[in-house]
Amino acid sequence: MCAHTIMAIRSKKWLCATLLFALALADPVIVLAAPGDYRGGYDTPDYRTQSEDLLMRKGSAADLLGAVRNPPLGLPQVPIPANNPISATKIKLGRKLFFDRRLSLNNTMSCAMCHIPEQGFTNNEINTAVGIEGRTVRRNTPTSYNVAYLKRLFWDGRETTLEHQIWAPLLSHQEMGNPSPGAVIEKIRALPDYRGLFQAAFEGRGVSMETLGMALASYERTLVSADxxxxxxxxxxQDKAISVSAKRGFELFTGAAGCSACHKIGTASALFTDNAMHNTGVGYARTMQTMPATRKVTLAPGISVDVPTTIINSVGDARLADLGLSEVTQKPTDRWKYRTPSLRNVALTAPYMHDGSMASLGEVVEFYNQGGFFNESIDSRIHPLALTKSQRADLVAFLMTLTGSNVATLVDDAFAAPVGDWREGDPEWAHSAVRNGLGRHEEDTQ
Amino acid sequence: MKASIAMAGGLFSLLLAATGLAYAGGDNATPALAPGYGALGFVPPAVGSYELPALKMAPNGNVLDESGKQVSLYQVFGDKIVVFSFIYSTCGDVNGCPLATFVLNRLKKRMDADPELGANVRLVTISFDPEHDTPAVMRLYAANFKDGAGQWRFLTTASQQQLRPILDSYGQRIQREVDASGQATNTFSHVLRVFLIDRQRQIRNIYAVSFLHPDLVVNDIKTILRAPPIIARSSSKVATSAATKYSPAKLLARLQTPPLGLPPMPVPADNALSPIKVALGRKLFFDRRLSLNQTVSCAMCHIPQQGFTNNELATSVGIEGRTVRRNAPTLYNVGYKQRLFHDGRETALRRQIWGPLLNHNEMGNVAVGQIIGKIRSLQDYSNQFDQAFPTRGLDMETLGMAIASYERTLVSGNxxxxxxxxxGEKGAVSQSAKRGFGLFSGKAGCSACHSVGKRHALFTDQRLHNTGIGYARSMAIEPPTRKVEVAPGVVLDVATSIMRSVSGQAPADLGLYEVTQDPADRWKYTTPTLRNIALTAPYMHDGSLPTLRDVIEFYNRGGVANEELDTRIHPLHLRQQEIDDLVAFLSTLTGDDVGALVGDASSAPIGDPGGAATDGGVPQVTRAE
Structure with missing residues (x-):
């Protein structure tokens, strides 16, 4: 719908974006982007595709460094590693990399294509991520909000530093598909728009495995969201800041429902995570449970149908095994343990759980109300809660109050980021064949 | 007296066993007798025709001898070759302690008859039931076997406290059985093990029930007596038996003036070589803890004794036996390579390590932090990275820089x-090899890619080419039979259809295309160096050509035609003599100090000293609560 609006009044794109954005804040699961190609001149021989979405992205840069130095109310100091002190230059470089699709094997996938800024820095439309060429990824994309405070990265907690986390998606066959670190680094080295940027950010050091991770981590650290x-x-x-229902929800959260045993709230700040690994039964259910006969499939916003599982299985990949932390430690006692995510901005980061199997916060609360999914390794803190319907509604109301006040600012800043390999008005952008420097040699004429 | 009744019981089982009768015990079924009781069903290998590598140092311990005196195991072992068994005297399992005692009895008789055995061997039996088997009990045993030249000592311990460290260090797990009402019985369950220990206190063999037989033990003893003393296994520095050993400093010195035929080693400006880095890199190279489950090190695919590759497998085998797609490239002269891996996807040695480290089928680590965290937690690496890289310590790159520093020292030339x-040494190679070189740089056209320069030769143009090997594999173009070496020197022709019927599907492999996504790059692979080629069979990126002759015949046929075939490849019309000459030439490319490099590798410390357990490399995180 916005596409046609844009064609008519191109100068008003920002208005359209803002309107959509306002709608987004009201109903957290609306899709902001207006997908599709600009179709002007479609019938002419020199037609070139251009993404409408990119044309709409006219955000404004925010003071990201300031946000790291002075995190919003409710968050502690941002931990910064000694070997990667944060700076505006690093942040800017990391942001450029985050949105650069050339960091994938075939120049189609950037970090932002799974960590979509306007979708809570995750993806609201699919349970588990989809990578290069449509390949299936096993798990749900975790949000990048407040990732600076996490001590365990990935759902199975296998990484501990942001600087090293990047290599999993970069090198994963299913995600960004790069065959080696060298392929990524040589490609960046060859790109003219990166010339000198690493040297400026890292005191003369060019692009390397460590500096690439340090730059991206510096940007990711700025995505703090609270207040x-x-x-x-x-x-x-401020007594009137949240509703009475939400206050009751808070009482349950820290009391009878026992959520804060893992989703911790401190006296001066709250991360809503204990940075530990727990088995709630979601992983066990996925591995052990036979699927129900039908599954609900959402065809369009608000329109769902029940589809027989046999039909879904006949057109889908087999479910991939997922044993959580035990894949890292090789210990059977760690099976189906996943990390406690932060609940900040949880209203924006549907669907929920490591496999995206729960579409709404209501479903999540219901899951815990039932006592998770029982198995021999289930965390001792999980048990049936016997909450009434209105108590469950209170909990959801509470969770809806955890959305930070700077979400629009951060998304706006993301929209202002340069998108790698796209320049407005450049007719060649879709067709520039960016080699990674490892292909043919001109001298192959012998 | 309790001891004598029990002793009678023990002797009774011994007698039964000696007469070869099965002991029914409490079961209805009579157990089959272990092979040690009967005749050996085969001819053992000739004495001295095999090796018994040292397994580990035989641990010492405090014991009581037959007179009740406190002695150490080493004192009892003395300067003899020792056959060491664990028993308890009330054992009723005919295939348990009675078997060990029966076999040792037969050994004693052989020792009595054979002066060489009598003079050099000592039998030692120790009880793991100190409560029951006091020195007095053991004296009764000893009294039965005191005659004759062969010495047989019977030991026990003063207490469980004295016994336990000995059991643990020899890997003996003992458990006293309880009956239905929970009362302890006089029966133990344990796994029978008899240890063969040489004069240097090295365990050379460990016998189990299925192959404990006096003929085999005597065979092993005589093999030890024939062979020169072997290198003792310990983490301290040891001398190699023959070749010159290189220390990290010596390895570096070789690079100052590279061997004849090689150019100066390119070293990145930010990773200058140093002895500390080389030593650290070498330690890491041999450290199996760098894999997910502590089983696979770099050296397990890049085996020093096998040309720093693997001569026994066409394609590598990784953690838990997982299939790897391609052949392990040799590491000789890897410091000169500009494109790493067969598909040339990596350009820096320091980055190359992350391929195998994170590959599910190779070393199986699941995260960068997992490896870095694990190394950080290992005591034997503490502050080594700080010393080698003072401004940086351990990170992704310095890990690679250390290993690269060691790899750069693996130059082999002259x-x-x-x-x-x-x-200019006219007689250095044969006439055949000289003719072969003439073909190599002439009619056969090999040097078009395997370049030879005026002052040095890397035998590679550092490029990637399609010779058709990859195409043939993708299109399943196979010969009707393939050669399979079932034992050293024994080669059979097996129908390819049979091999396919028991094999997994060969994974797709499109070479450089997988890196560039350019169809013109399909089935292009890197030109390997030919230095030390005689040591690095089998050949090609998939190890599909077992011998150099096979390789030359492949090129003689013109490779395998396909639309991307390199224009330099075409049938060569070589005669048999010319093929022989080419093989002779290739065999002259082996560097002169391979033995020293392998010897150095053999003396490198092997990770996990003392079998220390690690925790699986879980990132260490302080808990919030």
Whole structure:
């Protein structure tokens, strides 16, 4: 719908974007982007595709460094590793890399294509990520909000530093498909728009395995988000900041429902995670449970149908095994343990759980109300809660108050980021064949 | 007296066993007798025709001898070759302690009859039931076997406390059985093990029930007596038996003036070589803890004794036996390579390591932090990275830089070819090899890609080419039979259809295309160096050509035609003599100090000293609560 609006009044794209954005904040699961190609001149021989979405992206840069130095209300100091002090130059470089699709084997996938800024820095439309050429990824994309505070990265907690996390998606056959670190580094080295940027950010060091990770990590650290209605109520002492229902939800969260045993709230700040690994039964159910006879499939917003599982299986890949932490430690006692995610901005980061199997917060609360999915290794803190329907609604209301006040700012800043390999008005952008420097040699004429 | 009744029981089982009768015990079924009781069903290998490598140091321990005196195991072993068994006297399992005692009895008789055995061997039996088997009990045993030249000592321990460290260090797990009402019985369950220990206190063999037989033990003893003393296994420095050993400093010195035929080693400006880095890189190279489950090190695919590759497999086998797609490239002269891996996807040695480290089928690590965290937690690496890389310590790159530093020292040159071609030594190679070189750089056209320069030769143009090997594999173009070496020197022709019927599907492999996504790059692979080629069979990126002759015949046929075939490849019309000459030439490319490099590798410390357990490399995180 916005596409046609844009064609008529191109100068008003920002208005369209803002309107959509306002709608997004009201209903967290709406899709912001207006997908599709600009079809002007479609019938002419020199027609070139251009993404409408990119044309719409006219955000404004934010003071990301300031946000790291002074995190919003409710968050502690951002931990910065000694060997990667943060700077505006690093942040800018990391942001450029984050949106650069040339970091994938065939120049189609950037970090932002799974960690979509306007979709909570995750993907609201699919349970588990989809990578290069449509390949299946096993797990749900975790949000990048507040990732600076996490001590365990990935759902199975196998990585501990942001600087090293990048190599998993970069080198994963299913995600960005690069065959080696050298392929990525040589490609960046050959790109004219990166010339000098690493040297400027890292005191003369060019692009390398470490500096690439340090740049991206520096940008990711700036995605801190708090000063939510909850924070203003709980830490800011503003009594009217959240509803009475949400207050009741908070009481349950820290009381009878026992959520804060893992989703921790501190006296001066709250990460809503204990940075530990737990078995709630989601992974066990996925591995052990026979599927129900039908599954609900959402065909369009608000339109769902029940499809027999046999039909879904006949056109889908077989489910991939997923044993969680035990794949890392090789210990059977660690089976189906996944990390406690932060609940900040949880209203924006549907679907939920490591496999995206729960579409709404209501489903999540219901899951825990039932006592998770029982198995021999289930965390001792999980048990049936016997909450009433209105108590469950209170919990959901509470969770909805955890959305930070700077979400629009961060998304706007993301929209202002340069998108690698695209330049507005450049007719060649879709067809520039960017080799990774490892292909043919001109001298092959002998 | 309790001891004598029990002793009678023990002797009774011994007698039964000695007469070869099966002991029914409490079961209805009579157990089959272990092979040690009967005649050996085969001819053992000739004495001295095999090796018994040292398995580990035989641990010492405090024991009581037959007179009740406190002695150490080593004192009892003395300067003899020892056959060491663990028993308990009330054992009723005919295939348990009675078997060990029966076999040792037969050994004693052989020792009594054979002066060489009598003079050099000592039998030692120790009880793991100190409560029951006091020195007095063991004296009763000893009294039965005191005659004759063969010495047989019977030991026990003063207490469980004294016994336990001995059991643990010899890997003996003992458990006293309980009956239905939970009362302890006089029966133990344990796994029978008899140890053969040489004069240097090295365990050379460990016998189990299925092959404990006096003939085999005597065969092993005589093999030890024939062979020179072997290298003791310990983490301290040891001397190699023959070749000159290189230390990290010596390895580096070789690079100052590279061997004849090789150019100066290119070293990145930010990773200058140093002895500390080389030593650290070498330690890492042999460290099996760098894999997910502590089983696979770099050296397990790049085996020093097998040309720093694997001569026994066409394609590598990784963690838990997983299939790897391609052949392990040799590491000789890898410091000169500009394109790493067969598909040339990596350009820096320091980055190359992350391919095998993170590959599910190779070393199986699941995250960069897992390896870095594990190394950080290992005591024997503490502050080594800080010393080698003072401003950086351990990170992704310095890990690669250390290993690369060691790999750069694996230069090998001054081969017979080098001495002839660059050194002017007319007699360094045979006439056949000289003719072969003439073909190599002439009619056969090999040097178009396997380049030879005026002052040095890397035998590679550092490029990637399609010779058709990859095409043939993708299109399943196979000969009707394939040669399979079932034992050293024994080669059979097996129908390819039979092999396919028991094999997994060969994974797709499109070479450089997988890196560039350019169809013109399909089935292009890197030109390998030919230095030390005689040591690095089998050949090609998939190890599909077992011998050099097979390789030359492949090129003689013009490779395998396909639309991307390199224009330099075409049928060569070589005669048999010319093929022989080419093979002779290739065999002259072996560097002169391979033995020393392998010897150095053999003396490198092997990770996990003392079998220390690691925790599987879980990232260490302080808990929030």
């Amino acid at each position: 939510s209605p909850f924070d203003r109520w709980y830490y800011g002492k | 081969s017979p070819f080098d001495r002839w071609y660059y050194g």
